[in-house]
Amino acid sequence: MEPEKIAVVIPKYGLVGGAEGAAAALTEQLALDPALEIHVFANRWQAWSDRVFFHHVPVIRFPRFLTTISFACFAQKAIDRAGMDLIHAHDRMFRPHIYTMHGLPHRVWVKDVRKKRRMSLFDRSTAWVEKRMVEDGYCQYYLAVSSITRDIFLNEYHMDSGRVPIIHPGIEAVSATTAEKEVARAEMLRKYGLPPADPVILFVSMNFDIKGLDPLMAGLGRMKQLYPDQRFTLLIVGRDNQKKYERLAHQADIAGQAVFTGLIPRKDLDGIYRAGDIYAMLSKFDTFGMVVLEAMSRGLPVVISGNVGAKDLIVEGVNGFVIDNPHNADYVAGVLHKIIQGDVKRDMGKAALETSRNYSWERTAQKVKEIYLKILANKQRG
16 A cells, blocks of 8 residues: 655754754654655755655745745645645645644734734735635644644634644653763853852743743842842853843843853753753743753753743643743742752652653654544545
8 A cells, every 4th residue: 555645844844943843853753654655845954864755845035025925835836746645734835734833823923922013024925825824724734732822823713623633742752860960960060160059040042032031030130139048050041132131130130140151052952951950931922832841851840931832731839830920020039949949849850751751752743643644534535
């Protein structure tokens, strides 16, 4: 029996970034099934194995408003020529069978998250492709990566909620032994000159503003006022407007505790996670937040805002905390002070690790494959 030919559509595949990496991890897992022949249609890619076939999709980048439209058009033409059995899109296009939502409806993102008063021509063209994809009725399932994503999508586009299942991303299983953590911690202390006894609070991001570094610094500053004997280090991993956040650290009176590492290669992040004590991300919005699951898989309890989709995984006070109002500095300070204590930190870290073990890419791929089979069976009957 010939394998089913599956088209996976995404502008950038397997490169740095939450959606690109998550799509690649899922696709590689699906490609292990001999009943599926996976074809990736992308503009740029980094191959992870020889199990996947790649097709180049051109993009018109100037004028910018043509970017989304041109990729959608060229991808559809390439897929039609190749003769695929099913189309799984990870970005907006015209006629997918399945669309995984790594982001919000574009209009909502622009208006409610970015707080832009007017949509640019690029924004309007991107929103138009998305609206046409939904309203044409060709797409059968919209896969939400979190309950937040699902709720916002259904509020924007009214449809049967059964067409919008929640399928959380997965994580690769990693070991997180005490010995490995001690080695990683010793290396980090040496590299950045950190006090060995201080608990390390990790913040990892390439967008300090959206990911909530401002309220995190304010909360830590308040913790320092309320608990002056509590020592800590805030390790800020990533590259953004460092000068601005150095000023904010001074204003919060935590300049001596804030360490900026700059950009770190993804392959080295594992050691950073292992060396940390807790992970904090008080984002303005995040459809899921893969870094949260990555941190949990290394045995770190997490403190996140109520606008992070990964809150679906959090059991309050057991493996982390969800803070609905990150700008309440007193509350943030209280949570951070509680979680940073030795016994609490240790027990919650163990619980976070156990939680992460329920979210493998194998499990995620199985759920997606079940939807593939439903669509393919309906096509055969139709």
